[in-house]
Amino acid sequence: xxxxxxxxxxxxxxxxxxxxxxxxxxxxxSSWLAWYQQKPGKAPKLLIYKASSLQSGVPSRFSxxxxxxxxxxxxxxLQPDDFATYYCQQYISEWTFGQGTxxxxx
Amino acid sequence: EVQLLESGGGLVQPGGSLRLSCSASxxxxxxxxxxxxxxxxxxxxxxxxxxxxxxxxxxxxDSVKGRFTISRDNSKNTLYLLMNSLRAEDxxxxxxxxxxxxxxxxxxxxxxxxxxxxxxxx
Numbered sequence: 001x002x003x004x005x006x007x008x009x010x011x012x013x014x015x016x017x018x019x020x021x022x023x024x025x026x027x028x029x030s031s032w033l034a035w036y037q038q039k040p041g042k043a044p045k046l047l048i049y050k051a052s053s054l055q056s057g058v059p060s061r062f063s064x065x066x067x068x069x070x071x072x073x074x075x076x077x078l079q080p081d082d083f084a085t086y087y088c089q090q091y092i093s094e095w096t097f098g099q100g101t102x103x104x105x106x
Numbered sequence: 107e108v109q110l111l112e113s114g115g116g117l118v119q120p121g122g123s124l125r126l127s128c129s130a131s132x133x134x135x136x137x138x139x140x141x142x143x144x145x146x147x148x149x150x151x152x153x154x155x156x157x158x159x160x161x162x163x164x165x166x167x168d169s170v171k172g173r174f175t176i177s178r179d180n181s182k183n184t185l186y187l188l189m190n191s192l193r194a195e196d197x198x199x200x201x202x203x204x205x206x207x208x209x210x211x212x213x214x215x216x217x218x219x220x221x222x223x224x225x226x227x228x
Contacts, residue, residue, distance in 0.1 A: 001168075034214035036151075043201055043218035044143075044151065055216065087151055091214045094165055095141065095153040 002026050002090050006098035012106040017078045021101045023071045023088035032092035035064055035073045038100075039084045047086075048073065078103070108132040108217045110202050115222030122192050122226070128185040128202030128219055136160070136180035139205040141215060142187050144198035144224075154200070155187065159208060170196075192226045199223050 003026040013019050023033065031051040036044035046055045048064035051071055061076045075082055083105055088098040114126040128140070141156040155176040156165040164176055175188040185202050200222055203215035 032212045032214075038151075043220055044215075045218075046206070046214065046216050049206060049214050049216075089151075089214055091212045094167075095143075095156070095214075097151040097153065100150045 002029065002093050002096050004088055004090055004096050004098040006086075006088055006101050008101060009099065010102045010104060012104050013078050014106045015078055015080055019075050019078055019103065021073045021086055021088075021103075023066075023073070023098050025069045025071075025090055028068045029090045029092045031067050032090060033064075033066070033071050034089045034091065035062075036087045036089065037082075037084045038087065044087065108204065110204065110217055110219035112200065112202055112219040112222040115200065115224045117225045117227065118192055119228050120193060120226055123188070123190045124192065124224060126187040126189070126200055126222060126224070130183045130185065130202075130204070133204070135178075135183040137208045139208070139213065140178065140185045141203045141205070142176065142185075143201045143203055143215070143218075144196075145201070145221075146195075146198040149198075152198075157185070189224070192224075194226050197224060197226045
């Protein structure tokens, strides 16, 4: 089974900050990685697929990069609506999520 | 507009059974694989099961293999999850999710339902 590890688990930041979340796979997953945003009591929302492709309707301040085993999600200028929990997901071999990164207000 | 609406959650005793449903609209249901994903209270996301568009291929997480059965009725645009031998650790919000693409290429999920809560407790 492929394991996904995110870091950090919690990130404290301010509006306007540039932030980066890292996701590591236990083996190569090529570019078969997605990022989701989840707010309390709500379903996850797809942000990025195939490591770097922006889902339709998602603001361009979100970007993804990486391939193989190491990936990043970057928010170029954090907005009030971006405080949420973010999950990475591999989908080359069934589906596995990272444990999540909570982005909180500093 | 794609919509997914889960139902069937509730309180069940350990060892009991429950069937979840996910009613889909706004897309050609039979063309897309579908999945169930769960989230225990205060915890992260866990993929549970997936089913191809035709219903011919099924996939299960080890944690539910042999206890849960995924199925679909394409004439009713509905996905199901039959859960038997339920345990306390199955307590979670269960989401249904739609594959983003329909092809042989690996796919993630682009639409999710609002979730239905399953509580396993005596």
